[in-house]
Amino acid sequence: MSYKRSRIRQSKKAVSTMLVTAMCLSGGAAAFADSNTTTTAANTTSTSSQTTAGTASIFSDVASGFWAEKHIYKLASEGIILGEKGKFRPNDSITQEEAVTLALRFMNLDSKLPSVPVVPDKLKVGNYFKPYVALALQQKLIDQTEEIAATGAKESWGSKKASREWIAKILVRSLGKEADAKAAGSKSTTFADNAKISNSARGFVTVAVDLGLTKGVEGNKFDPLGLVTRAQIATFFSRGQGYINPGYAGVYEGIVSELTDSKLTLYIDGKTRSFTLDNRSVFFTSDSETKIAKSDLKPFTKVMAIDKVGSAAYVEVTDPKQQVESIEGTFAKVTGGNTIWVSTPTGYASYGYDSATQFIDQNGKVIAPTAITADSTIEIQKETFSPDKKTVVVKVKSGLVNKTSSGTIQSVDQNAKTVTLKDASGSVEQYKVDNNTLVRYQSQIITLGELKPNVAVNYTVKNSVLTNLEVTQSVERTVKGMLVDVNAGSKLLTFKNSSGALDVKVLADKPSILIDGITDAGLNDLIADVNAGDQVEITLDAQEKVTRIQVLGRQSELLTDSTVVSYDSKYKALTVIDGAKKLHVYTLDEKTKLDYNSASPTLSGIEPLLTKDRKVSITHIGDRALSLQIIYKYEGTYVSANTSAKNVTIQLSGGKTMTLNYTGSSLPLEIYGIASPSLSDIKPGDAVVAQLSANQDVLQTLAVKTPVQFEVVSVDTANSRVRAKSKGITDEFYVDKATLLGDNGQAIKASELTAGQVINVTFNGRNVVSVQVVKLNLGKVLSVDGSTVTVKSFNGGNTSYPVSGGVKVIRNGSVTTNANTLTNSDHVEIRKDETGQTVFTVLNSIVRPFSYYDASSKVITVKHDFNDNNYRFEVSLDTYVHQGDTTLTVQSLKENDNIVLYFNNNKLVEIEKQ
Template identity: 35%
Template structure:
């Protein structure tokens, strides 16, 4: 049969319309079918050949496996969670009990899985005859599904026909799917095409981003941001790599958190009870379902890829169950948010026969029903039982929100006589009082110490004076006071001695204390500090150096500091001569001196280190150097073409400046007519500089005089985009101006704690402090930005609850500002409880608290498919659609509610920050 250009064939979209509308289908000739070259219609070519095709000849597809899984997907397989779940949902299939996880997925099978994922596969009549162009070769079993995918918009007809035509030697259907192609398929399947199109201009933050075809760039960006697809490493995406069956199952599984679909045999609800043999789900309509659990039930949590246990599931959170009738095959906790509301009050009495609590809440006494398995917890989380609820006990009562009765399911004692045993770390000790942070607890507790308390330290009798902050202890509390403390492991301590040497394998250090030799193991990551000596190594220690050692609770050395060495640093020294490894020089006052260079002497050339032989050529008479030495031994010789530090003084009459370097030493640098660059100031001269300015001074070829003086400036900006492969970033200033910068090899990238970052770790949207030296960008450091709600305020401090986090107290210091409704204040009195705020530090390290004003709207409806709410317009140009993210909160009266709880014409407030909808508050 002659090969035709596909444009001359009947449009696939027309065939799609026939599939949808029930029109006549078109069949290929036998010759056409022969050209496909596929064998996927045979049931013998199931998972063993790496396909996920539909069995031909009317045979039934293999039934999903049980929770026990496939024989070739062991318990420790990295994708077992996703493969098990999708198999039970009917999205992926195996054959003969195997899944073949490492096999590549063909494009046609990827389409089939995506259709099952969206539920659209059920619309397909497998017997429908479909006509495609000669160049677009698809296996017979897959043709109706590929056609349906075109109709559903999962793949683009013209684009895929063009791609098939460009590779005439490859069948489109059986061609292995690549990572970039599958990424686009999934993003279109979950309806995020608009996001991909909006992100199509910026290269993803991967070192190999240039290898991603232009047509897929936006889809990769969207998938990475949504958390569906990750790189194969921290900085590589590998767009042309083929996708295995396990990888595709993982991608589709992650996408389910963004694209909820109702699958047969899958049930969702609130996990209300859990035992070793059964669990119960409560649904929004008030009904409940109970499922049995056995050893084959697969148990997982939303925040882990590894199999979990029933003990790790949290009650009253959202859960999903895939079941065979009432037998649970798969259970997953879907989030960590308890569907409970809190009532604080004082216990008046308890009616155990009617299961009623009488609680004084404020002034009135209210009646609260409780569940039969009501948990009563002390401050450490131990269940004390209902008998612990004494009259006048102050309590927090947590009530379920999914039934009309709102029964109490948990009570936390706030004040009552406490009896317990615990284990934790001592935070502080005061006369008669001790503060201990229990293992796993978020906050420490303060306890009185009984007068007759029994104290021991690692099995030996001890006293209160023997206890130290940081000690790990077990303890007993009776009637609210500690009666017994046993130190299990000690806190860190310091020892001063003289350095002697190391063990042969350098795993231990030998030192002398009070004329007695001691040997201590070095802890992993042990550090060494020698004042005036940057980046010191173990080889920089000299015998009989006086050292201060820090030992942890296991007596391993974690840090060593040299404290007795007399170190001198001479900045701006002038070389006289180097002879037989003896360097003679003059200091800045012309005073001669000499030092000896040895194998430990570190010779530095602008942050690079040279051997003595390689550096001899630089020891030229008259050249300026910085010399650090102890007695007559040279420790560091530093040749520098530039110096960075703080300008101490400026002598315009004598044409010199004095610079205090970062290591604490000073250097005087003469100048004649240096160029001066000050960020933001054109035509700057040396008279524009002032003491206290941070500057970098570039020296001439003799390292003698200043050629240029570059003033430093730190500006807070937002990252607009990152091109890691080209080492470029686009930064947006506070005024909204976006500029592109190319980073040199010397540009430092740091996180909030000062640790190094790679450029690929710097994501768009982050706030950074950008440091410039003149016009050069020399450092970017990320800034912590917190968004949440004000709980309370006090002078100079706020109590703050971050979205998705716990309550913390933040001391704002003496210099801070509050920005509310465009007005700047320097008093926390400008804030009110429940204000939604952004808290960050500016480029000077001062706190800035900006209030996020709520936009009051009238709720209309919620579109679950698009995961967005719509509000009523008050004018023609009003925005009326708002997209929800995975962590958008919906609240009412300070409690979390479901978005489906919102009713038409409810008054709501929208809190939006940097274009993201943070919270929807239902207004009473």
């Protein structure tokens, strides 16, 4: 079976992007001889004899999680790269003869290797590589004249280390892009070292630059003579496989038709092929560099498997979308002959099933077909990749549940008003709660927020809603208050609770102490006082013992305008003088929070900087320094600039003004979106960050803080780079050093950002410092009373939005700041813009009679006039279909039902039946 690709190749443009971008990385890898051979003339073998043994095992010098691990596994499984004595030498530089050999294997041209290779004497290569170099000359992968001219008299062409620009030629030629490179040969690149790129290579680089493929290495350089490592070149060719069809033996792509712990079966062109899964098999996805677990493989997804003697050495998910279609309806009955009947608006429909079909209830529990209750809403999933279109899953989506049982709490979602439980049989179930749900612990009424995972409960469900939840074992809970006394000897903690009354609790053996800015805090780091103790959150276990104390606030003091007088490293004593010329002495210790423009600050690292006249900022309690910052920047607001005196004045958060000098011919200003900003681009009151020189004596950069709201276009997770658009302009920026927050303020990773999300980005100059996902709410306006706008959301809850701070209303592209322009008939999207202002976008709508719904394409069709071409709309899982407060399915709509369709940014978000 030949290697077949179904994911054709987005574009050849993307290939060049990958190549040049990858060449600007550092750290590397590819090996070219089997673990039992070397590349010497005395001990070499051909590739074909080495492709059956051990290639799925990682090399001893490539650790799990290594950045190029995926690509090394893949090429090793395909027999393109081989080990040398069990090692891979990932950080070694690649030689020219090795690079040519790898390129020809990548092009799958081993069968064309000449038996009597002819290589010019001036191109000195090892005997093992001669057939490859000879073939490379025949295939015009390298140019004989060009290579001889570039090789010194005393140089060995083959063992010469390959440079970045030379590798660019090999890569681009192996992908058939040389014509494009030659056409662009007369263009200059935008790299600062453009002149250092040789004329013969500049066209290859220029093609990539013109297509926006790379910004070069640090300092906007290409570094044409820089060396390429083995891991690096393995990564280039691995990624390049997504854009060619080389026809490697043993490589198969198909749909997962069967999956067990030890077996993978693919459906390929009407036939099936099975592979053994064992401890040598590795698993990846096409859009990630990180290994996944075997359990992450899903049935009916597209997968590429590389066969090594019946075992799948390398498995890659090429399309995670399951190849199934879903039909939703109301369950009627099951009859003999393995047939399930579903009620639809046009009558009854029947679907066959077999022993492989899974029947699942709404909590994911496997059930028998006969366990489905009448009138339950069910989803029938049929595979779409074979002519049989077999029914693979029948899932109960909703059905009334009435039960009394016992189990344990799994999770509580107070926003969604749901509780997830594991019942006595081990099944996980999720139920709604409402305002009438009674939650009890012993004789007390408690809140949902006090429930913790794994707590044992008895519960009652009526009509799928939890009506009663009784905790049957002690629970962990939290209380807040102010510390009055901590006695480690008697293990007693005294605090003033939220009502103002004193309370005493027993300390557990090793309570966890959390204090911002203090690593590994202990009881002695807590500040207890009758009038000014720490504000804390105290966690109590089932026996009411204190297991955790988190300091929420404390009455420390901040000394900002101070200068170092002296520092005694023996006693860790820092003497400073404040702005009023008053001396202070503070003691530092290993728990003092330090900040001196270092990614990993340490006490030993900051001590050499504590020299006389150094400006510092200190947070302290008494003479103990809680934090110490070497002043390398000031944050505040812009006041003014004097170009004659070459200084700028800013106002700090405490109201104090500060004047800073600069040395250049103009103010060193940075503003996002402005290439060369001038004084006219900054106004008093703008938030700024003033970066100082190393000697703290002059202003290095004045960066304006700029908030911008974007819509995410794509995310390059591997490089922490986001591509996004705002007001019609698309930009790319790195977020690796930024604070990333979800729409509820929770910390997230770059991989959790997705296309289509709206994000608020804050720039300091041109650097991203924070990114937060914007929460989008959809609903119908209920009332506008001048002070608030009340909206009923899709989930049925009402939310009031204050308008006193100003709002924006967008209707048909026009913007107004008057909330009273909203009406009770408006359906809206609500979000916060980059300044925190509430924005109401009125959804566009059309009213049409319903025609029909195509479940396979998930498209709704409405009746229309002859001249109306806007009558087919895609329905997503998030589309809210309803009549009044009753949620409907699309399938429940009947022909000629009058419906209103609401659109947000051309996406159908709501269907309302009249």
